[in-house]
Amino acid sequence: MKRKWLSGPYVLWMVLFTLIPLGVVFYYALTDSMTGEFTLSNLAHIADYWPIFLRSIWLSIIATLICLLIGYPVAYFIAHCKPSTQRLLQMMIMLPMCISFLLRTLAWVALLEDTGIINNFLTSIGLNPLPLIRNNGAVILGMVYNYLPYMILPLFTVLMKIDPRLIEAAEDLGCNSRQVFSRVILPLSVPGIVSGITMVFVPAVSTFYISQKLGSPGTILIGDVIESQFKAAYNPNLGAALSLVLMVLIFVCVGVMNRFTNDEEESMVTL
């Protein structure tokens, strides 16, 4: 018996429900919504949405960088705790992810709203309320909040695996603590950085809920446009074309990122 055939049902399933659906996306993107004939007009329409594409990418890049800057020290700290503390802290990072992110985002709305918790407090002590919501900053905050765990966990996995003897060796060879970090720890944690960046950037650039709740009509993202093509405007062909462009964009970004690591596919850092 050949063992490779054991993966037959799985391969069949994945072809049916991931490859063929992508083919269907292509088909819809290249056909007219009314007549069903071949057309390039859907793709041509995408030019109208470039500013939104650019805004989505820009806001997600900022959010990803903030996640990296916040996540790295935290992951570093956890990686240098006792194993039992490590397990506890790791669990505490995953715990909020188990609660519906819709409700967590709503909680942020309650906090930041014009008549929300912070502004109620500010007015009660006689200060002027601040414009905390319906702007780019609030959308970035929502992204950072929601996807920060996806940055911390792969960074932690990589930092924990670094052999402490390497650090000792660098110290023995005369590195000061800054050099140890920049020459040993940082280069060794690149796979974690790459996987963290991918895991934050991909959901951030395609989000539609966060921007609906924390942003304004002026800050809509590409995810909102795609969602409305399917659920409101009902132009699935344009929606398919937009999804196609988004997908290609992300594949290019992820491909460029993966250039920085030459790991085999299985050493990919999973949660």
Added chain:
Amino acid sequence: MRRINRIFTVIVFFFLYIPMIILAVASFNKGTDIAVFQGFTFNQYKELFRDSNLLRLLGNSLIIAVISSAVATVLGTVASVGIHSMRGRMRSAVMGLTNIPMTNPDIVTGVSLALLFAFVGVLLRINSVLGFWTLLIAHITFSLPYIILNVMPKLSQMDPDLKEAALDLGCTPVQAFFKVILHEIMPGIISGALMAFTMSLDDFVISYFVTGSGFVTLPVEIYSYTKKPIQPKVYAMFTLIFVTILLLMVAMNLLQARDTSKKLRRKEASR
């Protein structure tokens, strides 16, 4: 330096838990506005257990999560054994297939499956095929890669001699799988299954696109709630879910801690 890092980590953890605190406080609030606390009450919890609709939705989510993670675990584990015996191009093709749903943003996965189902609906001349089955297929599809990526590393870590030994001692290949290999890769299977289960339970984006009016899960319903004013009993429900998951995690942590200390003691005793 380490002290600064500790303070920073505490602040980040506080940041991660802000929404949970807001939701928990709101679940005991007498008023309906989440931003204004009007007095303490247990009424939201009483309301929750009277609301058969909300409990039915939670039940729907659990049914989908249990079935999809179980199917994905069996299919994915068997497939991993198959992929493990593959070499070269075939293996990287299958792993590439596995990585498609991982790198694709949720919205593209959701849209592509929705279009596939719409396409099949047109072919079969059914008005809408969306419902329980489409939801289940979608959840199995996005759960499968988590199983593969958790089980594959365990298979590579496994000593190949173990299987040889089992075969030499008279096991058939099937017996060798159930008695030896399965035991060795169990931690990977369990963590994959847990991940699939939580992903399925909390998934909103993909479900939102492939769900019909007949069968709705809790996150999708919450999304529609947030367009109308949200009922405070939803906060009560999620506070209860949060506490349940917290207790489960603490219990798992304690069990694990006991397990490792037992192993350590055994190691010392054998010395």
